Amino acid sequence: MGTAILYEVVARVFFDPRHVPPLSDTLPEAVGLLGDPVFWTATWRTLLAAGTGVGIAAVAGIGLGFGIGSVPRLLRVVSSTLDFLRPIPSIVLIPALVFLLDITQITVLLVAVSCFWIVVFQVLYGVRDVDPVAMETARCFRMGRLARTVHVTWPTVLPYLGTALRLVVSVALALALTGGLVMGAAGLGELIWRSQEAGDVTGMYALVLLTGGLGVGLDLLARLAERRLLHWHVATRPEAAR
Amino acid sequence: MSGRGRTALRGLAALGAALGLPLALLALWWVASEDSTHVYLPPLRDILEAFGRVWFSETFVGDVVPSLRRLGIGLGIAFVLGVTGGYLLGRSPLLRGLASPALAYARALPPPVIIPVLLVAVGIGETTKIVVIALGALWPILLNTCDGVRDVDEVARETAAAYRLTGWTRRRLVLRAASPRVFAGLRQALGLAIILMVVSEMLMSTDGLGFTIVQFQRSFALPEMWSGVLLLGVLGFVLAKLLELVERHALRWHRGMTGRQESST
């Protein structure tokens, strides 16, 4: 609520309503959109692309992260390649990708690649943070590699993954929108693009408002999920009381 | 001599390990693309030839230097804001509850949506690009710091109470304990910031690495475009290595305290 008031003040004081319309103009428009099936179809498509991408990224990122992270020698060989590939923006690869995949798939791929990097780096850092004393202890107890991963590494990495989860949901949404904005992929991004192309500023901001709301909703879900996953963890204990 | 020689050898071995796979992949790419007639996927030979032609010229100074400056300033701002904000949010559940929706809202908006607003607010100069980089790179640092502080805070609070530590000493204790998380965030932010540097230079630019790559793409100068992509990769690799050195230096105490071995990542 406070944010809303702040936005309203900033919008009215600093901006021409023709460029950044105040909430009082965008809200009715946004409410109108909520009754429009086109909006819901687009939302569903965007969420589907984002969700599929996150799924791929989670599987690949967690698998690779643990695989590479638990073998120091492998990590030394692979990490330079990861650093080399990380900064390449998927957006410049789009024209080449058109020869392989259709626009919907490219959007999923954009999401998956961006999220994959987040997951894999969080896992790698988490694995590195494992307490060597605990690891030695596990070895003394003659635990196998798998058991050590499950009982020692996994609990250490989980908090890192919790952070990754919250980073990933917003990145996935932003990237799914970008697919619509730069490639016309069907979804909310495409609706925003259409309203931009038509010079419909109020309509565009109404969409942005709802998109941001969607982001807040997803973040809430992610935080709930994190709490379920980490209920044993010290950081979330005070939270659970709230 | 022997000590120094061994260090040099170890350095060489590390370098070999670091460069081995990329070189192998490049060789594979070279062979696979040798007789490619695909206009969007030119042979690596052409790309490397373009690389020499394009980047070993005044373009490097004219485009890469401004880009690196934007990147540095943007990332610096993100780091300061991220650590400060993350610390405050990590300390206060109330603040977290209040700020979370607004932060989630801001995180969900992609740069193409934010840029038009910034255009009206701050214009088309350097500021907009730096703001875009800082805004995007902020989140991994902020969230990681916040979670890291949250993790250690309770323990630290009890410790500090037991030892009657107050104020700055305690703050330092908490931040130090959270620093592995801060660096995880910084590492994420670095990769993101390079991408955002390119994205922010796609609009309203007259120079920069991202600008140049996009111009190549738009005028179908595809070998040149791929050479720019290669350069981005090299840049990312070099910067990540630098960050690693800083981190190793900063976290020495951490490894020492917890008995971790020197592991190079």
Place this chain on the structure above:
Amino acid sequence: MSPAAPSRSRPRHLRRRLVAATTALLLGGVLVACGDDASSTDEAGPDEDGLTTITLASAPLGHLAPIHLAQEHGIFAEHGLNVEVDTENSELTSVPSVLADRVDFATGDLTTLIVARSKGLDVKAVVPASASTGVPGEDYGALVVDGDSGITRPSQLEGRTVSVNILTNIAAAAAREAVAADGGDPEAVELVELPFPQVPAAISTGRVDGAWVVEPFLSAAQAEGAVPIGWGFTDLAEDLTVSSWYTSGTFAEQNPETVEAFRDAVREAYAYARDNEDEVREIIPTFTDISPEVAESITITGWRDEVSRAAAEKLVGYALRDGLITEEPDLDELILP
């Protein structure tokens, strides 16, 4: 795996490819995974009701109105065509989509097509998609400045910032030529990229000194106090083809009748659009988000039947001058006779 059904279903082992491509990308071998993928056989044959299905890349842009009119009035069917409109497209993807055979026809501005041809991309211009009205003062694109800026002619923009939507396309050529035609030095103008939708705000807040802009943003900018000081299109050529429908060389070679039928249908649609401007204005809000009020008042694009060879030659000259290309493309290869 693929969330929404792809817009066209050619048998393409999608799942396997997506997995392969994902793996390839993640392992950094995006290039290794794919050889020359442009499928070489794309015979568009008639289906059971005697119509040949073609796919057009379309965007929510006003100048495509005749295509929608032709759909509504069955003009394509008269020419034996069943047209599918693929809206999942943008200028970023349109050339590769045509070359990769995902769509049969797309639109691109003539300068971009000239640059593509010069770089060896096999594109063929079939029929104009939009053209200058040919009347200075009444065109759908103009060079504008803020009314209070004190700038009254294009040559005064020397040493100032002027925005165009893309630096390597016809808008940049038009902006430069408007300055040159007024006796100014286009080299002395600093061009920056700015999407058309952002132009009205950028001009009225003084973020740029001038902008080359098209409808509906030309009207929007004027409503915010911008004034046109030059036209650009008419400076480039008398009968300028701004953008053109194009296809790939392979498609044109394999389906000459289909390309011919498409061209005839589009020309018929243009004749209809020229005679029924009110219908054009009515249909624009149905496939774009432009409001009926705005559609009523904007300047409508010109439509011509022939891609102007003379104009294309001039554009080649400008592209050489502005350093977009280093070798002249063969216009006989670019423009389908």
